[in-house]
Amino acid sequence: MFGSILIANRGEIACRIIRTARRMGLRTVAVYSDADAGALHVEMADAAIHIGPSPARESYLVGDRIIGAAHETGAEAVHPGFGFLSENADFAQAVLDAGLIWVGPTPASIRAMGFKDAAKKLMAEAGVPVTPGYLGEDQSPERLCREAEGIGYPVLIKAVAGGGGKGMRRVERSQDFAAALKSCQREAAAAFGDARVLIEKYVSRPRHIEVQVFGDMHGNVVHLFERDCSVQRRHQKVIEEAPAPGMDAATRADICAAAVRAAKAVDYVGAGTVEFIADASGGLRADRVWFMEMNTRLQVEHPVTEEITGVDLVEWQLRIAAGETLPRAQDQISIDGWAMEARLYAEDPAKDFLPSMGRLERFALPGGLRIETGVREGDEVTPFYDPMIAKLIAHGKTRDAAIGRLRDSCAGASIFPVRTNAGFLVRVLDNGAFRAGNVDTGLIAHAGVTLAAAPEPSEKARSAAAAAMLPRSRDAWGALAGFRVNAPAEGEIRMRLGDDTVTGLVRDVSALDAIRHGDGVLVTENGETWRFAPPRTEAAHAAAGDGAIAAPIPGTVTALSIADGDAVKEGQPLLVLEAMKMEYTLTAPFAGRVVLGTALGAQVEEGAILVRIEEEGA
Incomplete structure (x- = not known):
C-alpha cells in the first residue's frame, strides 16, 4: 500500500476520501481554489496546496497544477473523487506518466465508456441489452431530425460525452426538435467541450436502475447489487435508495450479471457504475431493462451501497489501486436492510429551484444518521461549484424504516439564510406514490407545485416564535394583545416574516425550537426555516421597475438572442444565464423594445439589470 494520497476534488467527496484514507494510515493532501481557502476539506487534510482562482476551469480542472501539487507534497497517488477530472482519460494517463498511482479505472476503460x-x-x-436509438457519426440537424422521426416521439437528445443530466433534452413533438437540439448542443459544448449528441427512444415510465461494480488488476469483477435513482428533477438525482423497490431475485440476478459482463468487456479496474433504464409500466422485468451508460468513477450515491453491504468503497478503491485483489468474492457480498440518501442542495424550490448563495449563518443537521458534507456553519456558498451542500443517508431494516429516519432528518435541517431543498425533500418522502415504491423519473414532475411550493409557517411554528420573543416583547415591541397577568403565558403578538406581518399566539405548550438570530428568531418545521423579527426592524423591499429584467443569481451570459433596439414579443427568449452548472433562460415580460444592459460572455452579479423592455410609445 502506498503511504500518501492527493485528493483532486473538493467538498463532501474530498472530506469522505480523507476520512477513509486517514483510517487506513495514509497521509492526505488537499487542493483548493481561492474560494475554498478556508474549506473543511482543506482543514481536514494533512497538507493543502493552492491551485488557482475560484472558477473550476482555472483550478480544479487544470490537470498540470494538480499533478504539480502531488509532486510538491510527495503524494504517491491521486484520487479524483467524482466530477471534475474523474472521467478524463487524458488526465488519468498524465497522472500515470508522471509516475503517480491513479485511483481509478485505466485510461483505456475510461475512453471505452x-x-x-x-x-x-x-x-x-x-450481449448487454441497449435502448433503441441513433448512434451515428452524421451530426447534421437534418439527419438527427430524420432519425428522431424514425424512432418515434417522444425522444431523448443526449450529449455523447454527457453526464449528470447535462446536455440532455426530452422532445415530445417534431416541431420542437430543432430548438431542443441547439440548446442541448450548446450546453454539451460548454460542459464537456463536445457538442455531439445521440438520439434515444424515450421510455414513458422510466426507472433509473444502476449497478455498482468493482474490478481488480487480476481479472476479478464483482457487483454490489443495484441502486434505484429514479426520483429525479430535470434529470438530476434527488433521492437514491438500495435495493430497488419491487426488484425480485430473478430480475436482480439478470441485471447484475449484465453489469458484470459490461465491466469485463472493457477489462474494468476499480469502482464503476453500470446504469440501466427500465420500463416501469409493467413492473421491473429483465426483458424491459436496457443499458444506458457506464460511469467510470465513484458515484455521489455510493453511500447507500456501503450501508447495505457493509463495504467501504473508497477503501476498496485504494486497495485495488495498490494492486491488491478484491477484498470479497461475489458470494461474500449480501444485502442487509435498506438504505436511502437525500441530496441537500442550496437552492430555492419556491423560485424554480434557483441556486441560493451566501453565508451559512445557521447550518444544523440532526444527528443519528450518516451525513456527508463539505461545509460548516459560517461557510460561504459560492456560485462557482455544484450547489449540493450535504448528503443525508439513512439505513433501516425495512424501506419504511429508512424512509422514516431520512424524513425526520430532512425535517430537522435548520439552515439560514441560504435557502435549501430540505422541505422539498420532506414532501417527496411523504408522497404517497414514493412511499408505496411506485417510483419513476417523472414522480416529481407529476406532483408539480405540491412538492415545490413552500408552505406557510403553521400555527405551531408561529407559536414557537412568539414564545421565544415573549421575554423582550414589552420593551421591544409594545404590549401583548390579550396578555393575562397571573395566568399561563398566552397572548398574541405581531411579528415580521419577510415583508409580511404575522401573528403568533404565545402558549405554554411544547413547540418547535426557536433559535435566536440577531433581533429575531429562527424556527424550523418540516425542513423549512423561517426568520421572525420585530415589525419595526424590517424594511420593505423596493420593487423592480417595470420591464427591468434582473439577474436572479450571479452568473455568465452564455447566449444572447437580441440586440439593443430590437422589438420583442411577450415571452420571447432574450438571453441565457449560466450559473452553478445550470442554464436559465430569461424572457420578455411584455412586448416592447430592448434596451440592452449586458453583453455575451459578461459575468454579472445578482440583481444586475441585464435588459429593460420599454413599451412602444412609452
Missing part, C-alpha cells in the same frame, strides 16, 4: 454512442455499440457486442 466515455462516449455514449461507442459504449452502446460495445455493450451490444458483449
Whole structure:
C-alpha cells in the first residue's frame, strides 16, 4: 500500500476520501481554489496546496497544477473523487506518466465508456441489452431530425460525452426538435467541450436502475447489487435508495450479471457504475431493462451501497489501486436492510429551484444518521461549484424504516439564510406514490407545485416564535394583545416574516425550537426555516421597475438572442444565464423594445439589470 494520497476534488467527496484514507494510515493532501481557502476539506487534510482562482476551469480542472501539487507534497497517488477530472482519460494517463498511482479505472476503460454512442455499440457486442436509438457519426440537424422521426416521439437528445443530466433534452413533438437540439448542443459544448449528441427512444415510465461494480488488476469483477435513482428533477438525482423497490431475485440476478459482463468487456479496474433504464409500466422485468451508460468513477450515491453491504468503497478503491485483489468474492457480498440518501442542495424550490448563495449563518443537521458534507456553519456558498451542500443517508431494516429516519432528518435541517431543498425533500418522502415504491423519473414532475411550493409557517411554528420573543416583547415591541397577568403565558403578538406581518399566539405548550438570530428568531418545521423579527426592524423591499429584467443569481451570459433596439414579443427568449452548472433562460415580460444592459460572455452579479423592455410609445 502506498503511504500518501492527493485528493483532486473538493467538498463532501474530498472530506469522505480523507476520512477513509486517514483510517487506513495514509497521509492526505488537499487542493483548493481561492474560494475554498478556508474549506473543511482543506482543514481536514494533512497538507493543502493552492491551485488557482475560484472558477473550476482555472483550478480544479487544470490537470498540470494538480499533478504539480502531488509532486510538491510527495503524494504517491491521486484520487479524483467524482466530477471534475474523474472521467478524463487524458488526465488519468498524465497522472500515470508522471509516475503517480491513479485511483481509478485505466485510461483505456475510461475512453471505452466515455462516449455514449461507442459504449452502446460495445455493450451490444458483449450481449448487454441497449435502448433503441441513433448512434451515428452524421451530426447534421437534418439527419438527427430524420432519425428522431424514425424512432418515434417522444425522444431523448443526449450529449455523447454527457453526464449528470447535462446536455440532455426530452422532445415530445417534431416541431420542437430543432430548438431542443441547439440548446442541448450548446450546453454539451460548454460542459464537456463536445457538442455531439445521440438520439434515444424515450421510455414513458422510466426507472433509473444502476449497478455498482468493482474490478481488480487480476481479472476479478464483482457487483454490489443495484441502486434505484429514479426520483429525479430535470434529470438530476434527488433521492437514491438500495435495493430497488419491487426488484425480485430473478430480475436482480439478470441485471447484475449484465453489469458484470459490461465491466469485463472493457477489462474494468476499480469502482464503476453500470446504469440501466427500465420500463416501469409493467413492473421491473429483465426483458424491459436496457443499458444506458457506464460511469467510470465513484458515484455521489455510493453511500447507500456501503450501508447495505457493509463495504467501504473508497477503501476498496485504494486497495485495488495498490494492486491488491478484491477484498470479497461475489458470494461474500449480501444485502442487509435498506438504505436511502437525500441530496441537500442550496437552492430555492419556491423560485424554480434557483441556486441560493451566501453565508451559512445557521447550518444544523440532526444527528443519528450518516451525513456527508463539505461545509460548516459560517461557510460561504459560492456560485462557482455544484450547489449540493450535504448528503443525508439513512439505513433501516425495512424501506419504511429508512424512509422514516431520512424524513425526520430532512425535517430537522435548520439552515439560514441560504435557502435549501430540505422541505422539498420532506414532501417527496411523504408522497404517497414514493412511499408505496411506485417510483419513476417523472414522480416529481407529476406532483408539480405540491412538492415545490413552500408552505406557510403553521400555527405551531408561529407559536414557537412568539414564545421565544415573549421575554423582550414589552420593551421591544409594545404590549401583548390579550396578555393575562397571573395566568399561563398566552397572548398574541405581531411579528415580521419577510415583508409580511404575522401573528403568533404565545402558549405554554411544547413547540418547535426557536433559535435566536440577531433581533429575531429562527424556527424550523418540516425542513423549512423561517426568520421572525420585530415589525419595526424590517424594511420593505423596493420593487423592480417595470420591464427591468434582473439577474436572479450571479452568473455568465452564455447566449444572447437580441440586440439593443430590437422589438420583442411577450415571452420571447432574450438571453441565457449560466450559473452553478445550470442554464436559465430569461424572457420578455411584455412586448416592447430592448434596451440592452449586458453583453455575451459578461459575468454579472445578482440583481444586475441585464435588459429593460420599454413599451412602444412609452
